[in-house]
Structures are given as structure tokens and as C-alpha cells.
Amino acid sequence: MTVNLTLQRRGLLLIPLVLSGFTHLWNPAGFPDIFFDEGVYMRRAIHVIEGLGPQESYFHDHPFFGQLFLAGALILTGFPGSSGTDADSISALYTVPRVLMGLLAIADTFLVFKITERKYGRNIALLASVLFAVMPITWLLRRILLDSILLPLVLSSIFFAMQSSTTGKRRIAFVLLSGAFLGLAVFTKIPAVIMMPVVGYLVLSSKDSRRLARLG
Known part of the structure; x- marks a missing residue:
């Protein structure tokens, strides 16, 4: 009985996680279009990867954890895997970091479920996390x-x-x-x-x- 209840709970949690995975990991480099700020944060991450530090000499607008985190994650994945400059190569360079953003969005969905479950119960948590997973506004989380x-x-x-x-x-x-x-x-x-x-x-x-x- 306890085992069945545990499996049922895990099954409920899988519903929003699978929906979130589809919403945020499908066609990562193709949608949405590459935004200007994404290029800025990618440049700063590569600046760190090349050993030049987290701060660009001419401009500062945000603290450094964003580029440090992104650079560390990209290093672990062996990024960059291509140095081409054609459109396909540039699109491929954005695939890995956008997949990373998608994985973070799935983690967001999990946390929304757990927070809501603790406060309001499992049924409300399921509703809240499913809505979070599929709401159109959350596609912004696909971007770097x-x-x-x-x-x-x-x-x-x-x-x-x-x-x-x-x-x-x-x-x-x-x-x-x-x-x-x-x-x-x-x-x-x-x-x-x-x-x-x-x-x-x-x-x-x-x-x-x-x-x-x-x-x-």
C-alpha cells in the first residue's frame, strides 16, 4: 500500500516535469529567436572560459555569478564544440546553453510543485506546476x-x-x-x-x- 502511494505521488510529479521538458527543451536553438542580450551573456561567459575574468573592462551592469555559472556549466559540457561562423554553426553554439536554461526551467517546475505542495497540498501543487510548465510567458526562460x-x-x-x-x-x-x-x-x-x-x-x-x- 505504501509503495503504491509513493509511486502515485511520483507519477503526479512526472506530469508537470514532462510537460516542462517538452515546453523548454523542444527546438532549443530555433525558438525563440536569438535575443541581443543572449549574445552579451554568452560573450561574458566565453570571456571567463578564456581566463580573462568575469568583468569586461569597459562596462559593468550586473554581479558576476551569471557568467561564472554559465562558464562553469559550459566547460563541463566541453563547449564550444565548433568554431565556425556560418549560420548553422552559430545556431549550434546556442544549443548547449539553451538546453541548460531548459533544464533550469524544469528545476523551476519541480520547486514550484514542492513549495505549493507544502503550503496548499498535492492537488493545488499539481495544478500550479502544470500551469507554470505550459504558460506561454515561461518561454522567456528558454533564453540565455x-x-x-x-x-x-x-x-x-x-x-x-x-x-x-x-x-x-x-x-x-x-x-x-x-x-x-x-x-x-x-x-x-x-x-x-x-x-x-x-x-x-x-x-x-x-x-x-x-x-x-x-x-x-
């Missing part, structure tokens, strides 16, 4: 943008903040993880600081928050 990297960090911070309602040493670990992910989010894009009150409220409103005093 800082927002695509930022969102899973913010959602992870919220998820671990909600998990901090547990007791004992695990609570402290969850709070630290929540803070670490929120810090990385801010290091990706500064406007993420507006999520600090939300995460702080989730942590402080959970039961037995006085145990966190030792962290001070």
Missing part, C-alpha cells in the same frame, strides 16, 4: 538570460526557508541553505534583494524560531 539563472535560486531559497519549520540541527542547515541561495540570487542580479523580506518572514514565522538566535 540572467532571469533564467536567477529564478531557480530564488525558488530554492523559498523552499529551504519553508523547510526550516522542522526542529533540531536540520532547521539550522535549512536556514543556511536558504540564505546561501538567496545570496547567490543577489550575486546574479541585484534586484533579488526584494525577496529578502519574504524569505525572512518565512523563516521567522515558522515554529520555534527562537532556536535561530545562536546563529547571531
